[in-house]
Amino acid sequence: PAPISTGIVVIIVGLGIAGLTAAIECHRKGHSVIGFEKKPDPYQFGDLICLSGNSVGVLAQWDNGSVMGFLKDNRSYLHSIEAYDEAGDLKDKTPVNPDDATQGFVLRRSGLLKGLYQYAQKLGLDLRFGVQVEEYWETEGNAGVIVGKIRIGADCVIASDGVHSRARGIITGEDPAPQETGGAIFRSHFDAHLIADNPEARWILEGTAEKDRFEGYFGKNVAVMVGTLGKGQHVFWSCPHKDVKGVSEAWAQVADVNPVLEYIKDWPTGQKLAAIISKTPRGNCFNHLLLSRDPLNSWVSKGGRMIVIGDAAHPFLPHTGQGANQSIEDAAVVAICLELAGRDRIPLALRVTEKLRHKRVSVIQRGSIEVQKNDHKANWDSSNTEDRPSTAARPTWVFSHDCAKHAYEEFNIVANAITNGQDYIETNVPADGIFRRVDDYHNTTRGSN
Numbered sequence: 001p002a003p004i005s006t007g008i009v010v011i012i013v014g015l016g017i018a019g020l021t022a023a024i025e026c027h028r029k030g031h032s033v034i035g036f037e038k039k040p041d042p043y044q045f046g047d048l049i050c051l052s053g054n055s056v057g058v059l060a061q062w063d064n065g066s067v068m069g070f071l072k073d074n075r076s077y078l079h080s081i082e083a084y085d086e087a088g089d090l091k092d093k094t095p096v097n098p099d100d101a102t103q104g105f106v107l108r109r110s111g112l113l114k115g116l117y118q119y120a121q122k123l124g125l126d127l128r129f130g131v132q133v134e135e136y137w138e139t140e141g142n143a144g145v146i147v148g149k150i151r152i153g154a155d156c157v158i159a160s161d162g163v164h165s166r167a168r169g170i171i172t173g174e175d176p177a178p179q180e181t182g183g184a185i186f187r188s189h190f191d192a193h194l195i196a197d198n199p200e201a202r203w204i205l206e207g208t209a210e211k212d213r214f215e216g217y218f219g220k221n222v223a224v225m226v227g228t229l230g231k232g233q234h235v236f237w238s239c240p241h242k243d244v245k246g247v248s249e250a251w252a253q254v255a256d257v258n259p260v261l262e263y264i265k266d267w268p269t270g271q272k273l274a275a276i277i278s279k280t281p282r283g284n285c286f287n288h289l290l291l292s293r294d295p296l297n298s299w300v301s302k303g304g305r306m307i308v309i310g311d312a313a314h315p316f317l318p319h320t321g322q323g324a325n326q327s328i329e330d331a332a333v334v335a336i337c338l339e340l341a342g343r344d345r346i347p348l349a350l351r352v353t354e355k356l357r358h359k360r361v362s363v364i365q366r367g368s369i370e371v372q373k374n375d376h377k378a379n380w381d382s383s384n385t386e387d388r389p390s391t392a393a394r395p396t397w398v399f400s401h402d403c404a405k406h407a408y409e410e411f412n413i414v415a416n417a418i419t420n421g422q423d424y425i426e427t428n429v430p431a432d433g434i435f436r437r438v439d440d441y442h443n444t445t446r447g448s449n
């Protein structure tokens, strides 16, 4: 059945993972949606994306599970994620149940976008591709955008225009410069038939008719992740490294694989990894800088009718695999807050959204930088698990969080705190605000999560 209308009209700018999810979630909660995307279609470049239980919980509610079914059909069918040192000694093995989506899974970024877009289309949402938003405006009773000199109004604007967001500066008054983390990453994926007959490279395809592989090899300052997707149909590899000279932030910088082969040439496992990497077709390897940005002070405009979400609000390093997942949480939470606040309290809805989301993503943002540092150190002998490299940082407070349940439970508490100018103690982050890969998560003063 069609959702009961709240009468709230929402403009969404940018239809990547955050924007498409926001459009769908807003529609499901009864809001009318107008979405703008400057690209002509929803299909974007990008290799792998990891969906974890916290976002799977949102997507699994859609269309009686059919969207999740589509995404699962496009996943890497993993039974474990393995971490090795550069000598090839197995150091860590995280079991994964491929049939339990709540444990998370890896899929192609383009497959995720396709799944989201197909569902948005099925719902008949008003999504306008090939339309660039030029300006934003806000009055006491409305907010909106300017497109081709035309002013389009709504009750609020959700800006999900990505890491290079223009909305960020306009809406929040802040646009912190990206900071170098001292790291960069090569990424690639290609059709498995390119190595299927190669005796030195085809080891990665062994056994993949039944289960895919995901292996990380960690040396000092360089790691290589390698694996398969679609039960051995595709091969992917990536190489986080510290050789940042001459590399910029842009995702699609076509790169030569030779530097990667050079980094690993003295590794005992170097040859077997090089056998795969050297078969990468020209044009299929990319290298880009890993930059971070400090958390913003606020996500909401002065008038309270515009908010940034997704990468526009909080770009992440890939080391915690949460870029897409936290964007999906943002989208679900803003739709719920609008539903609970109602059309008369839009600014309150967006301010509650910010309170529910800001600290959580800021802890993960900072945590990604720590995970990156520890991966670079490759300190396998450390007695502290937090210091060791990781292919699978999966703290329960991140992975098992039910953001929708939490938003419904906390909305009134946060709304009262904002209205009365009181402090709000977040209950969806560790009490000490520290990101740990392996956590024993106990909540702050108000019971457990």
Ligand code: FAD
Residues within 6 Å of the ligand: 013, 014, 015, 016, 017, 018, 019, 036, 037, 038, 039, 044, 045, 046, 047, 048, 049, 050, 109, 131, 132, 133, 134, 160, 161, 162, 163, 166, 251, 309, 310, 311, 312, 316, 318, 321, 322, 323, 324, 327
């Ligand atoms: P984005 O995905 O960047 O989407 C923002 C959208 O806004 C874009 O489609 C853009 O065209 C649109 N837009 C911008 N300005 C305007 C405007 N003025 N008017 C209209 N539209 C506008 N993460 C991984 O874990 N693995 C990956 O392989 C991976 N690949 C990526 C590849 C690319 C090219 C990018 C940009 C990101 C990638 N990420 C990847 C990161 C991950 O996808 C994001 O963290 C997550 O999807 C949240 O992104 P978003 O929707 O907030 O922003």
